[in-house]
Amino acid sequence: MKISLTKRPFLTLTRGFEGLVSVVILCVLIVYPLGTLLIQTVFPHIFDYHMSWRLSFRPLQEVFQNSGNLAAVFNSLWIGVMAAIFATILGTITAFGTVFSPKGLARLIHALTWVIFFTPSYVIAQGWLILLQDGGILSQLLNLPMGWSQWFFTPMGLVMVMGLRYFPFVHFAMVQAIGHVGPELIRAARLAGAKRIRRFVSIWFPLLAPAWMAGASIAFAEGFGDFGFAAAITPQMQLPLVSYQIYSALNEAPVSYATAAGLSLLVILVTALALWLQFFLLSRRSYATVSSATRVEQESPRHVGPSGWVSLILAGLAFVMPVGATLMQSLWKTQTGGMALSNFSLDAYQSILSPRGDGLSSLVRSFLYALVAAVFTSLLALFIASQMTFNKTPAAKFANLLTMATIAVPGVVLAAGFVFAWNAIWLIPLHLVLYGTPICLALAFIAGSLPYAIRLQLGAMSQLSPNLLMAARTLGAKRLTVIWRIVLPLVRETAISTFLMTFTGTIFELPAASLLYPAGAPPFAVDIASKFNAFLWSQGAAMTIMGLIVVLGSYGFGTMLLRRGLSIHRQVPDVGAVLQSMEGRNVYSCNECG
């Protein structure tokens, strides 16, 4: 049944207006900056000191004629696909392990998965490198011979660590979906004599298709455009990836923004194609598992099964290995000193925390940026997602398309767009040159996380039954009252999730921070990078660990807030919702909800 709360023209008008506001916000934050970059693929000289509208297809030609670029796209594609498949297998295991484990263990697996989810790729990639390289931590611990880790520097090694990094996307989607399937179907199957394998093949697998496909497609999109792994590991294995090609187009003198724009266009198109393909496959049949019938509550098992243990080991491995390696590094005096007791010290932490060190001030600075970005991102996501869910105006449809298309735009691309967009000469008479101010960087942080946050909220809001809202309206509640008293309380979990996600993401965000920070006030990630650049490995690692502690602390604090006083049935913050919103079925057709 379609939602139609009212048909009065006045309200339609105000709703149209609100929808328009959503689109304007998205345009200012995302479309305009991306546009200023992408337009340079055909007008490469519009941002020269002497602006010129001379049309030229040379940048595009260069992108497609350079064999390195095409090889990079091809590599990224197949490695992205393999990593997504591996992530799907891992995520499926951990999801089943979580659902069918006692509460305590389930929480632990879930918390680990969360931490992996928001730990930045480059931290994880760097950690694996420290751990596995020749003479690295593992070879020092176990006295391994030179070359033992050759396998790691192959595409298969890359697929493995990427899978371990991206499985949370699948995990979150699956946990929620498994919960929705409910025990009644399984019981029915059991009664009919179906064995475990048969139940998996005939019931779980097909019914969970939307969830694992959504998780897999995001894992693919993330892996395809990922820069962390490209920067840390692939240079050692001579395997060009497309994200790395973009980076080098921006970092090689002479810098070519036109080439970077052309490659970015390619990345956006491939990602959009992957998501579209997934929508197309899913739209051919119904996967409705959520019905209004009263549910039998699934009881939590008392004993830990094999899937629980395997999940714990997997999630533990994916987190403890790279982060433990980073911790070890932060405690070493010299790289070659290795495991000797005399090589351990807290010097790195001391020098960062000392009043002369700049690590602390940049951490505080990033903390504030993260706070601002998280507050605005979660509020904007709430507003825009509610527009998109409850008002089916063309503007809302456009906003939907936009958030889908831009969810996987590489951070460095959006950041470069921000420089052009907010430093443009046409802003000078308007006094709107925001580039070089903290506002510009804060806007970039918001823009980077907003598409994700909106998808997250869309997933949550799509679960609200329109009947509930209609009932409130029928009883005479005003629109604002409905939103304030009914919608908000029901999606606040997700709001807190978006808040946490943006917060932790911003603390470690590097590409936007590096290109946009106001001179004299470097954010935390820039400081970490400069420590590694200056061979201060221990200090860089120590700062990474400190950042992780802040992030973990905030996460713990956030989940504590969530649990206290709020009656939560789900065990976890509602990240699965974003993946569910990617499944399409909930977002625009709430037909089966009523």
Add this chain to the structure above:
Amino acid sequence: MSISKRMLAGLGLAGIAAVAVTSLNGLPAAQAAAKPRQLIFYSAQGYDQAMATAFQKKTGIIVKLDDDSTGNIVARMEAERSNPHWDVAWFDGDSTMQALDNEGMLLRGFVPNDVSNYIPLGRSLIAPDRSYYPTGVTAAAAMAYNTRQVPAKDAPKTWADLLKPEFRHAVAMNDPSISGPTFPFVAGIMQQMGRKNGQNYFQKLKANGLRIFQTNDNTLSALLAGQEKVIMIQDSALTNAKVKGEPIKIVYPKSGVYTLPGVIAIDKHAPDMAAAKEFVEFVLSQEGQRVMLNPANGGGDSYFNPVIKGMKPDAARQQTGIHWYRVNPLTAAHQENSIKQWFNENITH
């Protein structure tokens, strides 16, 4: 009701946070009202923060530093080219600076008042159109070996020694497309040996198992971890590792090492031109050089050879026996694309 209270608290938090960030970083609008002089300073040098502090203390001009890798600095300068914010830019690599000059981004013809302080090597590295000035010089690459893996008698002495079978699969360098100091090294080899022989040399190295890492950082860590026996990277980074007690020895080949000057330039459209000029003169003064040469200020970057009269390099740096081969930045900048592309297609991949 508690919900709405929470929401209100959330909104309040948003406001507080917004105020916090603006007050922490300072809005330019607020600064414009007070109008203290300020210098926007983009730099990739390790000692840039110390120099900024020293200059600010001396002149009262507020220095706002953007410290990043050379690649990021140049990317930022290029992105702002229609409306530049920076006054002074400073990094290693005259061919990179020359490329920016070729685009007309740099102030030409400026003559600092202390230009007579240069020693001959320094004078030879000044841009022909005086768009940038050398502030010190390092070798774009020297050789270094891991003393735990290579006994001193087997150490390489010339570039050609690296082609020997005992260094098969044991030599590494950086990617010139990514690492700032590496392009001048590759360009230097090609200028000294000739393009064809130079390309030949790298192809033979590749046939002998040369590995390419991204930057100094990755390559050095591969040497220290024992993955490689010999590496070719910027000598100041090598000196720094040696000072820290890592087991390496540095070799300067007799045939020469290639000049990699730190170069400083002023924006053609500098918001505060006078402050920019004052800063460049401070860098070229003995007072400024002393700040740069202190490893406590600059870490590895402080181990450079000064090009200003009366200045001595840090004691940790090899003082004699370095034969400098000057890389022509005009030619290098001109050939940059073709050399990098050749290297990328034939050596890196």
